[in-house]
Amino acid sequence: xxxxxxxxxxxxxxxxxxxxxxxxxxxxxxxxxxxxxxxxxxxxxxxxxxxxxxxxxxxxxxxxxxxxxxxxxxxxxxxxxxxxxxxxxxxxxxxxxxxxxxxxxxxxxxxxxxxxxxxxxxxxxxxxxxxxxxxxxxxxxxxxxxxxxxxxxxxxxxxxxxxxxxxxxxxxxxxxxxxxxxxxxxxxxxxxxxxxxxxxxxxxxxxxxxxxxxxxxxxxxxxxxxxxxxxxxxxxxxxxxxxxxxxxxxxxxxxxxxxxxxxxxxxxxxxxxxxxxxxxxxxxxxxxxxxxxx
Numbered sequence: 001x002x003x004x005x006x007x008x009x010x011x012x013x014x015x016x017x018x019x020x021x022x023x024x025x026x027x028x029x030x031x032x033x034x035x036x037x038x039x040x041x042x043x044x045x046x047x048x049x050x051x052x053x054x055x056x057x058x059x060x061x062x063x064x065x066x067x068x069x070x071x072x073x074x075x076x077x078x079x080x081x082x083x084x085x086x087x088x089x090x091x092x093x094x095x096x097x098x099x100x101x102x103x104x105x106x107x108x109x110x111x112x113x114x115x116x117x118x119x120x121x122x123x124x125x126x127x128x129x130x131x132x133x134x135x136x137x138x139x140x141x142x143x144x145x146x147x148x149x150x151x152x153x154x155x156x157x158x159x160x161x162x163x164x165x166x167x168x169x170x171x172x173x174x175x176x177x178x179x180x181x182x183x184x185x186x187x188x189x190x191x192x193x194x195x196x197x198x199x200x201x202x203x204x205x206x207x208x209x210x211x212x213x214x215x216x217x218x219x220x221x222x223x224x225x226x227x228x229x230x231x232x233x234x235x236x237x238x239x240x241x242x243x244x245x246x247x248x249x250x251x252x253x254x255x256x257x258x259x260x261x262x263x264x265x266x267x268x269x270x271x272x273x274x275x276x277x278x279x280x281x282x283x284x285x286x287x288x289x290x291x292x293x294x
Contacts, residue, residue, distance in 0.1 A: 003059045005050055006291030009066035010108070011035050011082030014042070016049035018057065019291040023119040025284065027053040038085045039077075047098055054099075061102035061294035062095060065111030065286050072153045075105040081172065104293050108286055109156065110147045112244065112279075113140030115289030120280035121242040129238040130279075131158065133225065134245035137179040141236060147293070159183070161231065163224045178228050182221040184247045190217045200247060207253065221247070222258050229258070230265030233274055244279030251278065 001020055008015040015030040029052050031045060050062060067080035075092020077083065096103040113130030122128030128142045137159035141148045148155050159179035167176025168186075180186055188199035194213040196206050206214035229241060248254055255278060263271040281288060 004291040005062045006287040007064040008286035015287050016053045017287045018053040023288045039089045063290040063294040064105045065108045065290040068107035072106045106293050109138030110140040111289035112285035113142050114292050115281050115285040116242045117142035121277045122240050125239040127238040130242045132245040133247040134184050137183045163227045182224040226261030229262050233266050241276045
């Protein structure tokens with residue numbers, strides 16, 4: 001039996017899991033990242049977690065999913081906003097030297113895309129585009145079981161796709177980018193502007209209770225997501241879109257209207273062939289997918 005280790009390194013939590021060849025989680029540990037303590041202490045914590053799940057097992061290697069930007073080919077982290085101090089940190093090399101095992105690093109959206117493509121909602125499909133909508137918006141394209149990285153490793157970064165020219169400005173994204181309009185953060189901010197506090201979750205609850213202002217915010221976010229999916233359909237035409245993240249959890253409130261909206265933005269011949277399905281692996285996609293990039 002081939003075993004591997006997946007690590008999900010986030011700004012809030014670090015999770016490590018021992019996986020079998022079917023993606024079953026055999027052992028699983030996690031701790032708070034404590035992002036403020038910096039890369040040296042966080043990497044030490046990551047190594048400790050890997051040691052705990054590995055034990056005496058022989059493993060194929062270690063895969064790590066973490067926030068971008070990063071250089072997946074070199075395994076180097078390049079100053080992600082939610083990991084302060086991580087400026088050109090050669091994470092793969094450090095972990096590889098410690099364990100004397102192959103180590104690969106990729107961004108969190110890409111590793112989740114791998115998990116869904118190989119073992120989740122996209123299993124059996126030749127081309128899978130994974131879209132995650134939560135605090136931010138991310139995406140990854142998997143073709144024949146492999147992430148398509150693009151020339152510089154930025155393929156699939158749909159969060160920075162402009163859907164409203166000269167729209168809402170952002171310090172690190174294009175004005176009018178999808179993430180500024182349809183992420184959980186964006187929905188929460190729009191809600192606060194209408195007197196609905198508590199973030200995106202509260203906006204969805206208010207809409208369900210009949211609050212028209214809340215429903216208008218959600219409708220707008222769905223509209224922008226539909227534009228993005230239509231643009232991706234015309235550019236890459238994947239066999240299936242798998243959508244995940246907290247904002248996409250509601251079939252009735254999000255997925256059903258999203259599917260209908262997309263039909264209005266694609267060529268007539270594509271209206272019935274664009275397939276949009278929910279994630280099957282949910283919060284486990286990151287740690288499972290990390291193990292399968294190795």
